[in-house]
Amino acid sequence: MAPIKNGRLLFNEVPTGYPIPGRTTVYDGSGTIDVESEPLNGSILVKTLVLSVDPYLRGKMRAPEAKSYNPPFALGEPLYSHGVGKVVRSEHANFKPGDYVYGSLLYAEYFVPKDVSYLQVLVRPEPSLPWSVYIGAAGMPGQTAYYGWKAYSKAKAGETVFVSTAAGPVGSMVVQLAKQDGCKVIASAGSDEKVKFAKEIGADVAFNYKTTNTEEVLAKEGPIDIYWDNVGGSTLDAVLGNVAPFARIIICGYISQYNGEEPYGIKNMRQVLTNRVAINGVLVFDHHARYEEEFYKVVPKKLATGEFKYSEDITRGLDKGGEAILEVQKGTNTAKKVIVVAND
Amino acid sequence: MAPIKNGRLLFNEVPTGYPIPGRTTVYDGSGTIDVESEPLNGSILVKTLVLSVDPYLRGKMRAPEAKSYNPPFALGEPLYSHGVGKVVRSEHANFKPGDYVYGSLLYAEYFVPKDVSYLQVLVRPEPSLPWSVYIGAAGMPGQTAYYGWKAYSKAKAGETVFVSTAAGPVGSMVVQLAKQDGCKVIASAGSDEKVKFAKEIGADVAFNYKTTNTEEVLAKEGPIDIYWDNVGGSTLDAVLGNVAPFARIIICGYISQYNGEEPYGIKNMRQVLTNRVAINGVLVFDHHARYEEEFYKVVPKKLATGEFKYSEDITRGLDKGGEAILEVQKGTNTAKKVIVVAND
Known part of the structure; x- marks a missing residue:
């Protein structure tokens, strides 16, 4: 078979502020791949289906000198994030053609992972949910919310919870977990559309922090027993000024x-x-070790039945990946940002 | 018997900065009491022996409008803090003359508590230790260190611990608990004398934060696994800039x-x-409910045998109480500040 196009989104330059499409990241559509003969060297060939665009990616766009839990992207190489792909060919015993894999995927239409330990075969517990949900509410962001809530919230019915970025994939899951535990939920988000979604998923009080003063809302609706913080800074400070005794942040x-x-x-x-x-x-x-199994038992089912809701904002094509990343950093996305690279 | 002098230290004025002796607090030596005929109305007559002067007292010197866990002192009334006194007379079944009581004591040579629930009969588990130790290393400050260390440090041998105000009654207990758990201890204090004491009780690294840059010490000796914070502000910020993964503060x-x-x-x-x-x-x-019994079993014995060390800075007489309080706020005291009001 003749080589086909293999577009990639590359990390091109360390940004000082926001990551600029075409500068921080560059789309390279010139590459090709022969899917039948590409050497695997004991690995697998993955066709990328969906990629998750999350706030933490900005932390990887840095010079390698700065220390973090989060390794930096390599200049000139494709970005990577959580995603779902399909195995096209395999020389590895754990994977067979047609398997779907979840884990760290390159921003490339096709790729051969150097290390398959970052990938696991994904069998959807709820096949009615599209793959994109398994990188959102039923994937890493949903897990983040679920694990953190279980580990640290110590929620009791009747307590008051404040969630920032409440329409995002983490925040919206926290809102729903808090409501499930009988809490009063105050939610903030950065657009009226997001505020609407926060209300739809059960927030008792929801406001646009760009047009409403956070401190005034907390003073009126608080004090806060539990704060789920996705933003830090002045919002965190406002919460500290309105905490209840024995609050959890x-x-x-x-x-x-x-x-x-x-x-x-x-x-x-x-x-x-x-x-x-x-x-x-x-x-x-x-x-993961403590909560992953429980998460997959509990959450996909609630999403499939509609008991838990989710919302997605889809970008199609890796060539628009830089814009998708910038939207998430600026908060101009409308919901969980997903790049659909290819249809199944 | 004729009335005798009953000096008291009164809260006179809400301070804006440091509490000024003679202004924030005023000694009133004009009062008298007839210890044989003072009406008890079902309570007891306490002769105050020792009083504990601690940093938190400043928080009680405020206008009553400001909310806190810590009720404010009443203007024109005596201060109060942890102390030990002797029961002179009793009309209450829980106390008999000659008993020693521990709890919240007025800054008065003699007083009849309105509410005896703040007092408990103190039987020293180690009679060789003076009463003053039971308001210091074997009292509230020692308990604070012991409880907080047990509840939150999750200390493992080999970890690096930083303790601020390491020569004080709380900090010096933390230093010794950390060494007992096999940790490396970095200690800061505000005078060379205090630094010397921190070293004597086992600190591996001790420095005077007024003459040595805290951040440089932490960058060199850290990262910090556990920080015991008695000061907040820039010291806390310096620690956050030098924390190890999974640090406890x-x-x-x-x-x-x-x-x-x-x-x-x-x-x-x-x-x-x-x-x-x-x-x-x-x-x-x-x-208290979780750790008090364990504390009294463990700590006084270690203090009596010398396995744990303590240091005191004694002020004699309530008339010098205002100065004692100011010294603790400024850190010019040399060790745990105790006011000895009367000898046993």
Whole structure:
């Protein structure tokens, strides 16, 4: 068979602020691949179907000197993130052609992973849910919410919960977990459309933080027993100024400072003492061992029946990947951002 | 018997900065009491022996409007803090003359408590230790350290611990608990004398934060697995900039902001996410039910045998109480500050 096009989205330059499409990332449509003869060297050939675009990707767009849990992207190489792909050919015992794989996928239409340990065969517990959901509400973002909520919320019915970025794939899952636990939920988001979605999934109070003062809402609707933080900075400070005794704060994201912003100085830290607050940082991969099995038993079913809701904002084609990434950093996406690279 | 002098230290004025002796607090030596005929109305007559002067007292010197876990002192009334006294007379079944009582004592040579529920009969598990130790290393400050360490440190041998105000009654107990658990201990204090004591009790690295840059020490000796915070502000920020993955930060005091200082803005909070840090605020009274019995079994014995060390800075006489309080706020005391009001 003749070689076919194999477009890729490459990391081209370390950004200082927002990642600029065509500069920070560059689409290379010039490559080709012969899917029948591409050497596998004991690995597999993956056709990429869907890719998850998440806030944390900005942390990987850095010079390799800066230390983090999160390894940097390599300049000149394709980006990668959670995704779902289809096995086209295999020389590895764990995978056979036609298998679907979930894990770390390259931003390439086709690729041969150097290390297949980042991939697992994905058998959808609920086949009615599209693959994109398995990188969203039923994938890493949903897991992040579920694991963090189970590990650190200590939620009791009647408590007041505040969720920032409440229309995103993590925040919207937290809103629904909190409602399921009988809590009052205050939700913030960055557009009226997102606020509408937060209300649809059960938030008791939802507001657009760009047009409504967060501190005033918290002073009126608080004090806050549980805060799910995806943004950090002044929002976190406002919550600390309105915490209830023995509040729990779960820091899961800090997008207010991902794009070169001057760090905001948190002034209300003394409240951690006065109100005996527990603050914990949560990253999904620390908690798979404890909660992954439970997650796949519980969450996809609730999504399939509609008990839990999700919302997606789909970009088609890797050539638009840079724009998709920028939208998520700026919050101009309307819901969970997915790049659909190919149809199944 | 004729009335005798009954000096008292009164809360006179809400301070804006440091509490000024003679202004914030005023000694009133004009009162008298007839110890034989003072009406008890079902209560007891207490002769005050020792009083504990602690940083948290500043938080009680405020206008009653400001909310806190910590009720404010009443203007024109005596201060109160943890102390030990002797029962002179009793009309209450729980107390008999000659008993020693521990709990919340008025800054008065003699007093009749309105509510004896704040007092308990104190039988020293180690009679060789003076009463003053039972309001220090074997009392509330020692308990604070012990409870917080047991509840939140999750210490493992070989981990690196940083303790601020390491020569104080809380910090010095934490240093010794950390060494007992096989940790490397970095200790900071505000004078060379205090640094010397921190070394004597086992700190591996001890420095005077007024003459040595905290951040440089932490960058060299860290990263920090456990931070015991008694000060907050820039020290806490420096620790956040030098935390190890899964670090635990225990906030037990925030003296950098007790005296009207402009709140310092913590810039390194994003590290809570990056390094999955757990931060907890600890106040002693939340943890008595879980740890008090264990504390009295373990700690006084170690203090009596010299396995745990303590150090005291004694002020004699309530008339010097205002100065003692100011010294603790400024850190010019040399060790655990105790007011000896009367000899046993």
